[in-house]
Amino acid sequence: MVLSQMSRAKMMAIAFIVGYGAPLLIAAITVASTAGAEKYSSKQACWLNWSESMALLAFVIPALTIVAINLVVLIVVLAATQPDEKHALMVIARCVAILTPLFGLTWGFGIGTMV
Numbered sequence: 001m002v003l004s005q006m007s008r009a010k011m012m013a014i015a016f017i018v019g020y021g022a023p024l025l026i027a028a029i030t031v032a033s034t035a036g037a038e039k040y041s042s043k044q045a046c047w048l049n050w051s052e053s054m055a056l057l058a059f060v061i062p063a064l065t066i067v068a069i070n071l072v073v074l075i076v077v078l079a080a081t082q083p084d085e086k087h088a089l090m091v092i093a094r095c096v097a098i099l100t101p102l103f104g105l106t107w108g109f110g111i112g113t114m115v
Contacts, residue, residue, distance in 0.1 A: 003029055018093075022062075023062075026058055027058065029058075030055050030058035056111075056114070063107075074093060074096070077089065078090070078093060
């Protein structure tokens, strides 16, 4: 286990800060930087529009950052494994490479309906 020396309470505190604090910070920065009555008073269903406030970047940038970090972690894990474990990890990496775009289609359709 990578984080075996950390206590459960410390791991839970970090998880809550990252899981709840980071989205709250992103939402607060987005609302503060795109604030204005004329930007949120339109008849559109979602305030994450592109043409008026470009607030959609509050979703796109964190999502792409998470994908990039996950890819870096995957590459580091694949590089640090023993030769006998490498085959199993390559099978997992191949499945991830196939399933990620497939599951990403639903996100693409969702964004396509908003734009």
